[in-house]
Amino acid sequence: MYRIFIPLVAITFCAVPVWAQSPEPAADEKLNQSVQRLEEHARQQEEKIKSLDEALQKMAAQNEEQLQRQEDSEAEALAALSDQDKTLRVYGFTDAVAYRFFIPKDSYLSGLADDGGSSFASWHLNLYLERQLNDSFRTLAEVRFLTDPNGEVEELPTPMGGEFKRVDTTVSDSFGSSTFRWGGVLIERAWIEYKLSDYFAMKVGHFLTPYGIWNVEHSPTVTIPARQPYLVYKEDIPGSQTGLSFYGRMFPSDSTRFDYGLTISNGRGPMDTLQDLDDNKAFGLRLQLSYEGQYNLSLGTYLFTGEYTNITKKIESFEPFHVAVERTEWYRESAAAFDLRFEWEGFLIQSEYVLRQIEYLGGRRPAIDHAGTQLEPDHYGQSQYVLLAYRLPIEGIELRPYFLVQWMDKSNFADNDTSWIYTGGLNWKINSFVVAKVELTYIDMPENDTDNWYMVSSQLAASF
Amino acid sequence: MLSRYLLTILLASLALPLIAHADDPRDVMIIVNKSVSQNSLSVGELKQIFLKKKGNWGGGARIVCINAPENTKLRESFRSKVLGMSKDEEAQYWQNERIKGKLSPPPTFRNIVKAIFKLRASVSYVYRKDLPGKAVKVVAVIK
Incomplete structure (x- = not known):
């Protein structure tokens, strides 16, 4: 026990003087400096933390602001969505054409239609203004600008x-x-639409007659050939009418649609967009059945009847004031149009047929000879076209060769007015806005071989 | 015993792709606002709606259809599976419709679920993986 105790006491007494000694001044200074450095470092760190904290707060505020902005813009977009984009839309189409007639010199058409050279032209500059006014009302105006x-x-x-x-x-x-x-400005259509539901809607104003296919599509960016068929530009049925159009659609099945339409208008006349000179309204009935599935098929008809009246006026006396009104032209026209479209795997068959009957009223028949001795009898005329097209199976290029056959018999009382028109061409849809076409047309008049002729047309059309 | 075990494994392995297919996150879910009374839509009906050939629900409310933004996989998927069209064909279709004096294409929206949740009589589509809980109603699944 003593052996352990004695060395412990000795060690304790030896250590006391070491701890009892005061520190040397140099070491004290060193220690102070260290402490100061440490304090300085701590202060710097504190400042850094503070500035980082401030930056973080700033970033959080910015994020919140950005989030709010995003929310606001989303709310605005949502409001626009619920409005179904009721902004005014302006769009249209235009084209540039080059063409040349080749008419035999001994044909009666030589000099009448052919002035000898090839020409450049612009056939269309149509401008649309459209606006969905609210959930039920929509308005559309289409104006065509012409050099005519x-x-x-x-x-x-x-x-x-x-x-x-x-x-x-x-x-x-x-x-x-x-x-x-x-030049001229042609109002192609200008109407106000009220839509109650799919089953019933109506248009008031100047509207395109809902007959056939071509008359409604009418833009060179939509139709396949460059030139309108005779049936359309001859207007056996008026291309547009002024009045009322009621229409609707039913869905017998998920892939079938049945469309109907009823038109009531001034009919045809010298100023039918403003006034009905005979107070006999023209009526039209449109029916169409469409199927969309493995193939697309639509069958339609439009039946039309109306009266054409032209009048002249003359002041016969001033005292008493009297204006005499005389009917100079008066006839009843009735027409039936049928249309068909079939599409399958790039193939297209499209056809329209129109039969039109003219019945003169009140003895107001026009003369058909220069002497005015021969008067035009009641008659009917008919015309038809069949368009065949095929989209070539080439990836990335929408190239469509087409063939259009037209047949017409202008009237059943004349023997030499039957014509056949054959058109072959190529339609290249460059993109969804631009289309290029080139076609060759041959006009065959079987009753008179000297009048057969042909023409070449090319067209570049664009919608905007 | 072994043959029964193997048969079970075989049947289970055959069923696996079906199970996986049933819940594919890339399925296109057709969603409508809860105000829409219709509980199912066929592909034919969807095509009529999104090509604006049909404009009203059975109850008469005007359909508000919303497309996914252009150049997204979702839009592409919907276009090919429902409309049966390519991007160019769809663009062409709407160009032609406008020229014929008919309607313009449905608007597009980024946050589709929010739009369908907020807008009455609306219809759109999302991937299954983006489907929210019960905020909207699913009326069709396009595989």
């Missing part, structure tokens, strides 16, 4: 006399010394 009537032959002299006259619309520019030729 400038250059049109107003009068062609005959051996019986007359003078060649061409319409010249040249006028001086009020704001300068130059001149320009004014």
